Amino acid sequence: MTDEQQQAVDSVRATFSEHAVDVAELEDGSVWVTVRGVDIGPGWNQTQTDLSVKLLITFPHAPYPFYASAGLTRSDGKATNPVPQNVDLGDGVIRSQISLRISSLPVETFDTTTETVAGRFVWVMAWLRSPK
Amino acid sequence: MEVSAEAKEKDKVVEILVNHKAVSVPTKTTGAEIKEKAGVDPAFQLFRVEGKTEHEVGNADEITVHKGQVFVATPTLDPS
Numbered sequence: 314m315t316d317e318q319q320q321a322v323d324s325v326r327a328t329f330s331e332h333a334v335d336v337a338e339l340e341d342g343s344v345w346v347t348v349r350g351v352d353i354g355p356g357w358n359q360t361q362t363d364l365s366v367k368l369l370i371t372f373p374h375a376p377y378p379f380y381a382s383a384g385l386t387r388s389d390g391k392a393t394n395p396v397p398q399n400v401d402l403g404d405g406v407i408r409s410q411i412s413l414r415i416s417s418l419p420v421e422t423f424d425t426t427t428e429t430v431a432g433r434f435v436w437v438m439a440w441l442r443s444p445k
Numbered sequence: 446m447e448v449s450a451e452a453k454e455k456d457k458v459v460e461i462l463v464n465h466k467a468v469s470v471p472t473k474t475t476g477a478e479i480k481e482k483a484g485v486d487p488a489f490q491l492f493r494v495e496g497k498t499e500h501e502v503g504n505a506d507e508i509t510v511h512k513g514q515v516f517v518a519t520p521t522l523d524p525s
Contacts, residue, residue, distance in 0.1 A: 323465075324464075324465045327462075327465055327515075328465070328494055328515060328517060329494075329497075331496050331497050332497060350497075351497075352497060352498070394524040395524040395525070412524065412525045413522035413523065413524060413525065414522055414523065414525045415520050415521070415522060415523065416523035416524075416525060427464075427485065427486060427489075428464065428489070428518070428519055428520060429464045429465055429517065429519075431464075431465070431517055432464060432492075432517045432518060432519030432520075433519060433522070435492050435494070435499045435517045435519055436490070436519045436520075436521075436522045437522070438499060439492065439499060439501065440522070445524075
């Protein structure tokens with residue numbers, strides 16, 4: 314794990330100290346970071362989800378997209394943008410992809426002097442609780 | 446001159462965490478002031494992390510903070 318990836322993991326663990334946070338390093342140097350048991354409120358077919366992001370070896374390339382547990386759909390019929398999409402990244406694990414990013418900047422933009430991976434997690438959690 | 450308890454409370458400063466960094470702010474503060482003290486972009490959204498939940502803090506929201514309280518500031522993310 315690179316120093317930048319380690320710092321990101323540390324910030325996630327510190328911010329979500331009451332959650333279980335799992336970290337898995339892959340052979341290609343990327344790192345999965347998963348915050349377990351996130352309450353996402355009513356309206357979904359799950360009341361809790363595991364929320365993950367993959368930090369590439371090129372991190373601080375932006376942490377994008379995020380992934381919730383497989384099969385995440387609205388149960389109240391409310392339209393959301395983005396719609397979580399089931400994807401398989403080639404590891405045989407189905408996840409619900411949530412594509413949220415800073416639309417005014419290139420997708421890879423992530424400035425570690427001003428923001429944190431934990432902040433991106435918080436934004437996605439807030440979106441899940443109150444999707445637009 | 447005697448300083449009122451209210452004034453003392455207003456002047457009291459505590460250290461909180463914003464984006465994993467220690468920042469000193471008055472105990473009675475606002476979202477905008479926290480971002481300013483933390484050197485965070487004013488356009489970022491501020492959240493207070495408490496237990497397993499996160500609460501949005503608006504720029505004009507007046508809040509009382511406690512030592513060690515955790516805040517996160519993040520830019521707006523849009524669907525893509």
